[in-house]
Amino acid sequence: MELNEQELIASLKSESGREEAFQLLVKTYQQRLYWHIRKIVMNHDDTDDILQNVFIKVWKNVDGFREDSSLFTWMFKIATNESLSHLQKLRRHTVVSMNEVSQYLAESLESDVYFEGDEIQRKFQLAILQLPNKQRIVFNMKYFDEMKYEEISKVLKTSVGALKASYHFAVKKIEEFLKEDHT
Amino acid sequence: MKIKDTNIETSFRGLRKDNPFRVPENYFETFSERLNTKIGEEQRVHVKRSMYITFKPFLAMAASFALLIVLIYIPYRKYYRAESNHFAQNKAVNERIDSAGGFPQALISSFSDEQFMSAFSDMDKSESKSLTSENLADFIAANYNDYEIVANN
Numbered sequence A: 001m002e003l004n005e006q007e008l009i010a011s012l013k014s015e016s017g018r019e020e021a022f023q024l025l026v027k028t029y030q031q032r033l034y035w036h037i038r039k040i041v042m043n044h045d046d047t048d049d050i051l052q053n054v055f056i057k058v059w060k061n062v063d064g065f066r067e068d069s070s071l072f073t074w075m076f077k078i079a080t081n082e083s084l085s086h087l088q089k090l091r092r093h094t095v096v097s098m099n100e101v102s103q104y105l106a107e108s109l110e111s112d113v114y115f116e117g118d119e120i121q122r123k124f125q126l127a128i129l130q131l132p133n134k135q136r137i138v139f140n141m142k143y144f145d146e147m148k149y150e151e152i153s154k155v156l157k158t159s160v161g162a163l164k165a166s167y168h169f170a171v172k173k174i175e176e177f178l179k180e181d182h183t
Numbered sequence B: 001m002k003i004k005d006t007n008i009e010t011s012f013r014g015l016r017k018d019n020p021f022r023v024p025e026n027y028f029e030t031f032s033e034r035l036n037t038k039i040g041e042e043q044r045v046h047v048k049r050s051m052y053i054t055f056k057p058f059l060a061m062a063a064s065f066a067l068l069i070v071l072i073y074i075p076y077r078k079y080y081r082a083e084s085n086h087f088a089q090n091k092a093v094n095e096r097i098d099s100a101g102g103f104p105q106a107l108i109s110s111f112s113d114e115q116f117m118s119a120f121s122d123m124d125k126s127e128s129k130s131l132t133s134e135n136l137a138d139f140i141a142a143n144y145n146d147y148e149i150v151a152n153n
Helices: A005-013 A018-041 A044-064 A071-093 A098-111 A119-129 A133-144 A149-156 A160-179 B008-012 B027-099 B103-110 B113-130 B133-143 B146-152
Strands: none
Touching (some): A018 A044, A018 A071, A044 A071, A044 B027, A071 A098, A071 A133, A098 A119, A119 A133, A119 A160, A133 A160, A149 A160
16 A cells, blocks of 8 residues: 555544554654654663654544644654653653753663664764754754754744754764763 | 854764664564554543543532432431421320310319419419409499499498
8 A cells, every 4th residue: 555645644534444544654654753762762662662652642633633744744743742751751750950861861872782883873872962852853853864954843843044053053062072082 | 143054964974874773673563563552552541531531420410419418308307307306295295185185184284283373373463463443343333233332331
């Protein structure tokens, strides 16, 4: 079955084709959403929980989807919000400041059995983790996912100019971090 | 401030852009199955919750009625008991009156001696207070003739 977004949305909103359309939706977008979430929360188990919650929200709320953005943008938005909520919960229950959240995420990276990068990649990820959450998300979406600013703008509800500035500052900070000898 | 965005990531040219993270084996292959299980659980919880939400107004109404009944019935019952006791007492007095063969004897028998005497003394006082010279003249005129009146005087 070829994926046509309009048909898919129509099927998701109908009683008869809903389950089949949902399975197709999951198969199509699970990996992109997974990696988007994983880069924000780092840990696989947390990513798995969040991804399931994202799809459950999609399942429950698809009837109310107003189609003023693409289905993928909508799901990306849900995934981003769920991931940021997860970090906020971490901040409330586990640690007290965003610096400590970064520290917590860095520790997660160090102990992550599913991280198979080399030393340079590890340092690069640690450098990205020093960024504030929103800047980190912008950097990941632009650098790794190679999304256009216009697309990112729709997901994060931020102007293209602000995103460009955010990306620029993120790159500068990462460069600075990598110049220093962080082991 | 206008920011130039020309190949800004060339700074990281030496870095590999490929994904260094991995997932457990068969993770994506089994994901939708696990997701379906979780959705099933969520729906069961949702059904339970929605049943509770559906019946909540009825439960609240039933509780209100129960409260209303308690608030009305208990005071009414207390009042009714007091009334019925009073009625039962009256009934017993009436029965005694009937068995004694008439009102005056029964009434008299229900009084104590002191009550009886004080009632009589009150009656005397009230009668004496109401006796005027006109009444007395009428009484004499009705009971004595002129000869008896002159002879006594």
